[in-house]
Amino acid sequence: MPARTSYTIFAWTTLAFTLLVIVWGGYVSASGAGDGCGDSWPLCGELLEASTPSTSVDTLVELAHRLTSGLALLAVVALTLWSRRRFRPGHPARYWAAMGLFFMVIESLFGAALVIFQLVDMNVSLARALVQPVHLTNTYLLMGALASAAWWSEPRRPASGMNPPQTTRLVVTALVAVIVVSALGTAASLASTVFPSESFLDGLRSDFSPDAHYLIRLRVWHPVTALGLGVYLFWLSRHLGRQRPQGTPHVVTGIFVTQMGVGLLDAALLAPIGVQMMHLLLAHLMWLSVLALWLDLTSEPAIHTR
Structure with a gap:
């Protein structure tokens, strides 16, 4: 190399x-x-x-x-x-x-x-x-x-073999899904910062209260969509893993599992700043790992880059 x-x-x-x-x-x-x-x-x-x-x-x-x-x-x-x-x-x-x-x-x-x-x-x-x-x-x-x-x-060049269009669409869909889930995460983070809960159960009741601020009621959609994203990423990783038994697909699932654990910890501990920062870091690492799937599909090693 x-x-x-x-x-x-x-x-x-x-x-x-x-x-x-x-x-x-x-x-x-x-x-x-x-x-x-x-x-x-x-x-x-x-x-x-x-x-x-x-x-x-x-x-x-x-x-x-x-x-x-x-x-x-x-x-x-x-x-x-x-x-x-x-x-x-x-x-x-x-x-x-x-x-x-x-x-x-x-x-x-x-x-x-x-x-x-x-x-x-x-x-x-x-x-x-x-x-x-x-x-x-x-x-x-x-x-x-x-x-x-x-x-x-x-040292890379565009992939010489054509990837199935469906595979490319699947990865692009994953990228868009990460953006959507993360966008909902900004609302959840803002709600937890501005409207702190006294306990986890108190926050959960607020999420479903018709009188709660719209940011609080919107907060529940972040974990729901995150679970949907997780199911999709696990399936996508298995699908791509047949082509690449070792590598990026396993990294994607590993980061997602870690991110889910940190997300649960963030909710249980009422969003302490340190956990929020870790959650944000992992969100970007997950985005980059899914992006790496796309880069891996569209490139291959090369001797010359000039």
């Missing part, structure tokens, strides 16, 4: 660092520190001089997220420029690096909108409920683009 180039190592490192920034953003949201800089963006302005301990901590948490987000943006810019020197026009690695930069810019605009329009902290407006799943979808697309850029920077 050929040694990985400096570009490939940098591409995978950029992906990993960006994932950590996203998970830290989950902490910012769950802890209420998203309002740490008020409506000041991109800098924190006069709030950097805040005197109250609680405000200063929230400010530092939010500022750290902005600084690391800026570093991630610079890394993706560098990756894109490097790809233009490293690969010919039309090469998949070059294309996906450019798409990664596009989605990173959109991600930055989402971050600015959340701050400027104060869609943070205890805000339960319809605008926030709609923006959050779209924001998460963009982070998935960003991670997918960066993962594809790294994948195609290795």
